[in-house]
Amino acid sequence: MKIIKLISIVTVWVTALNAQQTPGNQQSNSIAIIGATAHIGNGKVIENSIVIFKNGIIQNISMLKGGEDISKMDVIKASGQHIYPGFIVPNSTLGLIEIDAVRASDDNEEIGTWNPHIRSLIAYNAESKVVESMRPNGVLLAQITPRGGRISGTSSVVQLDAWNWEDAVVKQNDGIHLNWPSTLSRGRWWLGENSGLKSNPKYSSQTAEIEAYFKHSKANSKSSNGMQNLPLSAMKGLFNNSKTLFVHVNDEKGIIDAVEFSKKQGIKKTVIVGGYESYKLATFLKENNVSVLLQRIHSRPSNDDHDYDLPFKMAKILVDNGVTVGLETSGDMERMNSRNLPFYAGTTVAHGLSKEQALQLICLNTAKILGIDAKYGSLEIGKSATLFVSTGDALDMRTNQLTNAFIDGRKISLETHQTELWKRYSKKYSTN
Numbered sequence: 001m002k003i004i005k006l007i008s009i010v011t012v013w014v015t016a017l018n019a020q021q022t023p024g025n026q027q028s029n030s031i032a033i034i035g036a037t038a039h040i041g042n043g044k045v046i047e048n049s050i051v052i053f054k055n056g057i058i059q060n061i062s063m064l065k066g067g068e069d070i071s072k073m074d075v076i077k078a079s080g081q082h083i084y085p086g087f088i089v090p091n092s093t094l095g096l097i098e099i100d101a102v103r104a105s106d107d108n109e110e111i112g113t114w115n116p117h118i119r120s121l122i123a124y125n126a127e128s129k130v131v132e133s134m135r136p137n138g139v140l141l142a143q144i145t146p147r148g149g150r151i152s153g154t155s156s157v158v159q160l161d162a163w164n165w166e167d168a169v170v171k172q173n174d175g176i177h178l179n180w181p182s183t184l185s186r187g188r189w190w191l192g193e194n195s196g197l198k199s200n201p202k203y204s205s206q207t208a209e210i211e212a213y214f215k216h217s218k219a220n221s222k223s224s225n226g227m228q229n230l231p232l233s234a235m236k237g238l239f240n241n242s243k244t245l246f247v248h249v250n251d252e253k254g255i256i257d258a259v260e261f262s263k264k265q266g267i268k269k270t271v272i273v274g275g276y277e278s279y280k281l282a283t284f285l286k287e288n289n290v291s292v293l294l295q296r297i298h299s300r301p302s303n304d305d306h307d308y309d310l311p312f313k314m315a316k317i318l319v320d321n322g323v324t325v326g327l328e329t330s331g332d333m334e335r336m337n338s339r340n341l342p343f344y345a346g347t348t349v350a351h352g353l354s355k356e357q358a359l360q361l362i363c364l365n366t367a368k369i370l371g372i373d374a375k376y377g378s379l380e381i382g383k384s385a386t387l388f389v390s391t392g393d394a395l396d397m398r399t400n401q402l403t404n405a406f407i408d409g410r411k412i413s414l415e416t417h418q419t420e421l422w423k424r425y426s427k428k429y430s431t432n
Contacts, residue, residue, distance in 0.1 A: 021132055023161045024410035027385075030054040031409070032070040035079035036389060041363035041378035043356045051083055053385035056409030061379050076389065076404060084359070084394050085379050086140030086386040086407065088157075088366040089338045090293050091177075091246070091273050091328040094142045095124040095131050095158075097335060109148035114213060116176050117234035118153030120146045124165040130335050131160050133416045137339045137400060138388045140407050141170060143370055145177055145246075150210065152177040154234060155246070157370050159386065161412045171372050175244035175271070176235065181206035183253045207257065214265050244269040244371065250276035250295070250302075259288050271369055273328060276302060279314045282321035291324040291369045294361075296331050297344040309351060315361060316352035326366035346395035358395060385409040 031053055038049035038061060050068060052060040098105035107123035124144050125131070134142070140160055146153035154173045162168035185200040187193030200206075217235035237243030245267050247258040255272055262270040272278055275292040278285060285292065299311040307313075318325045327344050329337045345358040353361075367377025375384045386407050392399025405412050 021413050021415065023163055023167070024407065024412040027054070027056050027406075027409035027411075030059070030073040031076065031385075031406075032068075032073045033076045033078050033083060033389060033404075034064055034070070035077055036081045036083045038083045038379055039085075039356065039359055039394075040380065041085040041359060042380075043360060045356065048079075049083065051379065051387070053406075053409050056385050058379060058381055058383050058385050061381060078389050078403070080391075081403065082390050082392065082394065083379065084138060084388055084390065085363045085377060086388060086405075087138045087341055087362045087394075088141040088143070088326075088370070088372075088377065089134070089139050089329060089341050089362075090143040090326055090366055090370060091145045091155075091330050092142045092334065092338050093145065093147065093330075094134070094160075094335055094338055095126065095128045095144060096120060096146070098125065098128055098130065108146060110146065110153060113149045114151050114231055115146070115149050115153045116151045116217075116232075117230040118146055119156065119173060120144045120153055121156035121158070121165050121169060121172060124156075124158060124168065126158075126162040126164050126168050129417045132413075133336075133418060134160055134339050135405060135412060136402055136414045136416060136419070137342055138390065138394050138402060138405070139339055139341050140386055140388070140405065140412075141372075141376060142338065143174065150179055150206075151213075152179060154243070157372055159407050161407045161410065170376070171370065173237065173243065174370055174372075175246045175269075176238060177246045177248060177273070178210070178258075180210075180247050180249035180254050180258045182249075183251050183257075207261070211261065218265070238265070238267050241268045244271055244369075246271045246273050246293070248273045250274045252277040252280050255281055256284065259284070259290055262290075263288065269371075274330075276311075276314075278323075279310075279317040282318050282323055285318075286322045291326070291365075292318060293326045293328040293366075293369065294318070296329050296334075296337065297327060297347050298340070299331070312347055313351040315348045315358075319353060319357060319361075324365050324368060325361055326369050327361045340397075342395050342400060343397045346393075346397070349395060355393070355395060 033051045038046040048064050050064040093108045096108040110118045143155050143157050145155040154176050157171040158168035159170050183203050184197045217232045220232035221236040221239050249255050249258050271291045273293045274295045278292050301310045315325050345362045348358045349355050364377040367373035388405035389403050391401040394400045
């Protein structure tokens, strides 16, 4: 009996430790946020604003005049604070990996080379403690993206306060992710080769394989014989323009080849992901209507002869040339680093962009790239009330302190495992 009781206690303790935060309740009454500086997300700013939303939809956003009837609304007084649209992190593995060392919690990569039919959405863990840690920095939406292979799979866009993936989904199967081969490779030092960069001898054959796969996929999409090949059928969205082709590529020649390949295949929506050398091709990308999800800003230059601040100013170069740019956070510890998205945008301000231009990189621009800008990405009448209030500049890690946050009008919790630990231990060494 004692053993049974002990097991029960341990079970309850483990369950509580890993318990999901209860998602916010549906909005039941109109809410008015008054007095704050509203950063619309499209470059505009409204001082001393009033933002009203009902049933999760923004009903009014304008300058506060003082005569508005808000007597029957829940009122949030935010004088001296700032309102922002929810930030959007693209190309993320949030919810696909919880603990790197625990294989059972790692669902970010599938075995095989050609996996367009692998849908990241159904592996998304809405209960992830990593996911909930995004919200206190204003990151409220994410594009959940698989990794690995030549074609990694199909991504989807979710909001970060849900019971499960069905509740979380904002846009299902938004795009297919292609890892373009590099034009360069390093010598195999263990075989006595020079370890420096050299032309990739397999580049032509690798791109030929991609072309053959797309050719077969296009033929399959036109077939009416009743036979279904799941991987090839998943590619159909690229040819009927219901999906975007996200090409992960960094080098100059690779970017040019990828864009030309996409045009040749008749794919209308192409996005470069990473794009380290995209700054050299700004005019080319603009002419071909290709957007860029730019690599993590807080990175070192790839080559010794590059400017030390090149990663910091890439966004400025592309924006000045009219390219639609968003910021992504992939790389080491990318899930954790997703919460730093607003601070990456803040770094671009220190290197030439205005604060409102930088804000667009993680709001409206990204929403346009992901195809969700009709509902998200900016504070406009008729759009989702997915927004937050901060005591200071949301792009500055010192002042980005959220007081309220909403997803589709639902007030969400800003508590995380980290804030709970902070509260627990903050007074341990205090001298009262």
